[in-house]
Amino acid sequence: MYYNVDLHVHIGRTRNGRPVKITASPNLTVENILNKCIEKGIDIVGIVDCAAPEILDEIEQLLKTEYGLYEELEGGGILFKQKVLLLLVSEIEVGGELRGSPHLLCFLKDIKSMRKFSEALSKHVNNVNLSTQRCSLNSVEILKIVEDLDGFVVPxxxxTPYKSYYGNTADRLNYIFNEYFENVNAVELGLSSDTFLADMISELRGKTFLSNSDAHSLQKIGREFNVFDLPKPDFTSLKAALKSMKGVIRNYGLNPALGKYHRTFCLDCNKVANVDPPAHKCAYCNSKNIVFGVLDRIYEIKDQEMLHPPFRAEYVYQIPLEFLPGIGPKTIRKLMREVGSEIYVTHEAPFEQLKNSVGEKIAKNILDARYGNLKIETGGGGIYGKII
Incomplete structure (x- = not known):
């Protein structure tokens, strides 16, 4: 069966209001995330702050007291309302490399395994109760801990120019993971890249590509997601699907130009590069005080022209509703109420159904976004691209 999957969503606060991801919305609680996934059309979600002991306590309490709304599955993961599967994930800032501080997603099967991982992690971070803490271990040392607990990792x-493997740590992942590189079955592309760009790097040929939202607010959930073909929705099936390289059949992601770091950005004149990549200085004022773009970095380190391996999933550009002119929170809620999930509205709902709900102009904007008929102003330097 096919499942819509977003494997990178943050928690802003615990149920009791304590901060977890400081930069995330306080509305991002476990319960709010799962309910928003139903509204969005996401079937499996990875919540990436689950190593925090208070979050694990909260999830255990929900399992005991919420009248069967939550169920921990034998194959791993927690089922909510028989509709959404929660996977337990921890995002770590790796501080033990020679340079850079890349982020690594660590997936564990169940609460028991995540508690053991949290205990091991607590010896190497300053505050295990907060998200994405800098860890003194290197990537391989973290990978070994995760694998000992029957989990897996995803870079x-x-x-991205900050906090990533290619962005500021190394020219090749193989330099970091060495003989354990074959144990890394998937990588997360990020909002400013796509399959076509990533397949310019030959060492990624044997890796599954994931497009996840990295949501820091409820509305951002599902802005990028994957369609998995799984025998059943649980941790074990998803892990096997990534290892087989056949599990992801489609990636839905932003046009990379909409991402915050797609092109080089000048910090002196605040302009986005408009020259052929890689742009190592500003084409307008000649300054080298720049944020190096994702496209520019890929062109700097690529070792082949774009070449998809046979198993590579189809990549479909999507523009989230909130990016479109004339669509605000009220209109989005109206569409969810009258038409269907956001994924259905964005990719499947017919024109007449949209028109009857929100009018002809907005309906046309949604279809223009669906079929790639909108012009985009490129993003960079931490500023999203936008629809012109």
Whole structure:
């Protein structure tokens, strides 16, 4: 069966209001995330702050007291309302490499395994109760801990200029993981890249590509997601699917130009590069005080022209509703109420159904976004691209 999967969503606060991901919305609680996934059309979600002991306590309490709404599955993961599967994940800032501080997603099967991982992690971070803490271990040392607990790792947003493997740590993942590189079955592309760009790097040929939202607010959930073909929705099936390289059949992601770091950005004149990549200085004022773009970095380190391996999933560009002119929170809620999930509205709902709900102009904008008929102003330097 096919499942819509977003494996990178943050928690802003615990149920009791304590901060977890400081930069995330306080509305991002476990319960709010799962309910929003139903509204969005996401079937499996990875919540990436589950190593925090208070979050694990909260999830255990929900399992005991919420009248059967939550169920821990034998194959791993927690089922909510028989509709959404929660996977337990921890995002770590790896501080033990020679340079850079990349982020690594660590997936564990169940609460028991995540508690053991949290205990091991607590010896190497300053505050295990907060998200994405800097860890003194290197990537291989973390991978070994995760694998000893029957979990797996996924390098996060691998091209972004800050906190990523290719962005500021190494020219090749193989330099970091060495003989354990074959144990890394998937990588997360990030919002400013796509399959076509990533397949310019030959060492990624044997890796599954994931497009996840990295949501820091409820509305951002599902802005990128994957379609998995799984025999059943649980941790074990998803892990096997990534290892087989056949589990992801489609990636839905932003046009990379909409990402915050797609092109080089000048910090002196605040302009985005408009020259052929890689742009190592500003084409407008000649300054080298720049944020190096994802496209520029990929062109700097690529070792082949774009070449998809046979198993590579189809990549479909999507523009989230909130990016479109004339669509705000009220209109989105109206569409969810009258038409269907956001994924259905964005990719499947017919024109007449949209028109009857929100009018002809907005309906046309949604279809223009669906079929790639909108012009985009490129993002960079931490500023999202936008629809012109």
């Amino acid at each position: 996060a947003h691998i091209f």
